[in-house]
Amino acid sequence: MNVTTVGIDLAKNIFQVHGVNEHGKPVLTKQLRRHQMPTFFAKLPPCVIGMEACASAHFWARKLQGFGHTVRLMAPQFVKPYVKTNKNDVADAEAICEAVARPNMRFVPVKNIDQQAVLALHRARQGFVRARTAQANQIRGLLGEFGLVIPRGITNIAQHVPALIEDASNELPGSFRLLVQRLIDHLKELDRQVEELETQIKAWHRANDASRRLAEIPGIGPITASALVASIGDGKCFSNARQLAAWLGLVPRQHSSGGKPLLLGITKRGDTYLRTLMVHGARAVVRYATNKNDAFSGWLRRLLVRRHKNIAVVAVANRNARIAWALLTQDRTFRSDYASS
Structure with a gap:
């Protein structure tokens, strides 16, 4: 046979x-x-x-x-x-x-044990973050039923709820006060789990040369850098930088016919978790671009004049993905003053 x-x-x-x-x-x-x-x-x-x-x-x-x-x-x-x-x-x-057997088929690189272990930390952290957000929203909703409104932001839960529980003027039942305290303790435990997993991820990041090089890109921190390296390795599974951006779903969706090109919104394909990290990092870059005078910040300010802020955020995330591919495949470090020949 x-x-x-x-x-x-x-x-x-x-x-x-x-x-x-x-x-x-x-x-x-x-x-x-x-x-x-x-x-x-x-x-x-x-x-x-x-x-x-x-x-x-x-x-x-x-x-x-x-x-x-x-x-x-x-x-x-x-x-x-x-x-x-x-x-x-x-x-x-x-x-x-x-x-x-198809010659034009696209293949997924095989991950090693170390990459899978780091991605498992990311997935577990993501689950705890979702559970923490859900717990905070439940506390906020239960207090809202008694006319107690907490300001937006998860940090305001820990700052305002303990005082509300101790306040005797709000006429909360004793059983309800105990319930909210139990939920607050659970929220603190979830927050502790998130911090411990982030510590482990950052430890792996510091020990990995490729991850440290990616973290030098504005808008990419230890969490995003470690997730990228664990997901794509050396990046050579992509023929060019645009393929990585397309894999992350950060390129326009095309619907062309009869020689008439039509570009729509981004495809949102690929890894949702990685794309979320890239976009959140890009939002921080856009937020502080007005305080800088370098060439990239000038380009970003001009883009914000012509386009919506969310479009500029995706453009920065796309740019960061392409830079990350170049650094990984060419084994180089990030230079903010780099100019192609």
Whole structure:
């Protein structure tokens, strides 16, 4: 059995495998359980293996690469057009096998263990931040039902709520005071968890040279820099800087036909978390551009005259993404006075 290309439909326990020979003829259609995967592919001659970039994909990619196979991960939306019939495991595996052999297919770089660990810290921190915001909003809403309005901002919760609980003139029931105190304690615990995870992320950032170089870009701090490096590695999986910006969803969506170009709003594709960090960092740059006299700040002020502030923010985020790609791929440090020859 001469298998040259294999498509694997990943799952938790049951995996569907589809293989073809050098002529594209199917020679392997097999269903494997989780414990059978290492044994089967250890015995299979080295070949090209395609998988969708989904849960456990990077783990299996590293595992199969250890057996001498060439593993390529693809975004699920790029595989979907190759499904010829109704959706099932057999059809999905065949579609993956067909898609991985396409010469113009785009692939996802395989992350190492260190990158996955840092991204896990980011995801956990993001979950705690959302829970903290939800808890603050719940406290604000419950107090609002009793006519007590807290100023906007999560810091005002800790500043004003304890005094409201102790104030006897607001006629709050004793049970409600105890409830709000319990919620405040929970909010403080969530805040502590966020700070501890940020400390771990910053420690990894300080130990990583690429992350430190990215943090020198205005609008990119330790959190954004570490997330970028953990997500794209050295950035060489993108052919140019615009591909990285497009992957982050920071470029206009195109809807052209009949030779008439039409550009709409940004695509918002790719990693929502990374795009959010890039945009928030760009907002800080736009906010303080009026106080600086360098060339970039002058360009940004002129842009703000012609365009809405949000458009300028996305433009800065796009620019930062392109600079980050250049620094990573060329192993250079950021220079604010850099000018291309």
